[in-house]
Amino acid sequence: MKYRSTVLYLVVMLLICATPAFGETEVDITGQVRVRSEASDRTFEEYNQVLEYTDMRSRVTVEALIDSNTHAVIQFQDSRRLGANTAMNTPASGSLNDGKNVDIHQAYIQIDRLWSDGWGAKAGRFELNLGNQRVFGAVGWHNVGRVWEGGSGWYDEESINITGYWLKRMELNYWGYNRDFDIIGTNVTIKRVGVQMFAFYELNAFDVGLVRGSHRLDRLSLGMYYQHVYDQLDVIFNGVYQFGDIMDQTDLAAFLFTLEIGHTLPGKAKARIAAGVDYASGDDDPNDGESNTYNNLYYTGHKFRGYMDYFLSSGTAGLVDLMLRAKGDIASGWLVKTDLHYFKTAAEYIDFTGNKTTDVGIEIDGSVTTNTVAGVDLTAGASLFFPTEAFAGRFDPETGAWFYTMATVNF
DSSP states (O other): OTTHHHHHHHHHHHHHHHSOSSSOEEEEEEEEEEEEEEEEEOSOOTTSOOEEEEEEEEEEEEEEEETTTEEEEEEEEEEEETTOBOTTSSBOSSSSOOOOOEEEEEEEEEESOBSBTTEEEEEEEEOOOOTTSSSBOOOTTSSSOOOEEEEEEEEEOSSEEEEEEEEEEEOOOOSSSOOOEEEEEEEEEETTTTEEEEEEEEEEOOOTTSOTTOOSEEEEEEEEEEEEEETTEEEEEEEEEEEEEETTTEEEEEEEEEEEEEEEOSSTTOOEEEEEEEEEOOOSOTTSSEEOOOOOTBOOGGGTSOTTOTTSSOOTTOEEEEEEEEEEEEETTEEEEEEEEEEEEEEEEEOTTSOEEEEEEEEEEEEEEEOOSTTOEEEEEEEEEEEOHHHHTSSSOOOEEEEEEEEEEEO
């Protein structure tokens, strides 16, 4: 594995050199400004203050298409909380200070046809979404969003897509031996049946505090994603199995299983009702030398486990989410969504009284979105969480509450 990174860098350089220096170029500029205000009371404590804040995300994307084949994309982004201090701990609002807050969110080269039909490649800094984002997702709800640096290549035809990718999570450039964090994977999509099969290997060789050459993480994840529509019935499935070891000491054996079945009703409302389960395994014995806790990896958590984001990670006990969902157009340009989540842990945990339990709580999410105001999408939502005493860590806990309004302008 000593020369793996060197080979990958050479591939990236080859892609860059393969880009024509001159050619017929089309340039497209797009952007988005999104402002979201939130009121949050997630603590279950009666005397804690409700937090009120507003986040704003601004993006400008410049895409050059060269000779109808090669894309050069740069996306600038500014993410901020209104009224917050700058990185230099000086006020950003109502002052003469330079916030220095603009970053390059994405910047990559993409070649649609690499010498032969069907073959393509990408290198640089880019978002990565797999399936319905239950394993890999760009977390679009977040005020920053997740991006990766690395490269990918693919073969794509009418019936199948095969994509391989290398992602650099951490580069230390250490001369003695490998101490980086790399992710190497492949994804095979069988288009006619809506199935994706994937495998990716994570190696975190950062060994500070460990024996020289030890690995903090050595994990292989194998999985499948399936989505299909049968007339008015739709099915969405994810299955993942993880194995490997942590710090060369603890063996991994964990899994994820999700299933959602929905039915779209006839009529102008396009109403859909659905039921589903999201099961992430947990560990009931942390001292047996094996970890059975599923790691949620790099998924878009807000999309799945309730909008209040209590469970972006599972915890050692894992999580079971039984859900009901409904959505529909109540009028032209008005979409209403409602989700109900019943949460339990997959394995028992010890609560604040010293008892073992799997109890967690119930969450209700609701939102309404409209595009009836010209040029802007408006959304408002509210969520309530009814915790058990065990999960809240106190007797007679308060109900958690969260509200938001959001305006999004795309241009």
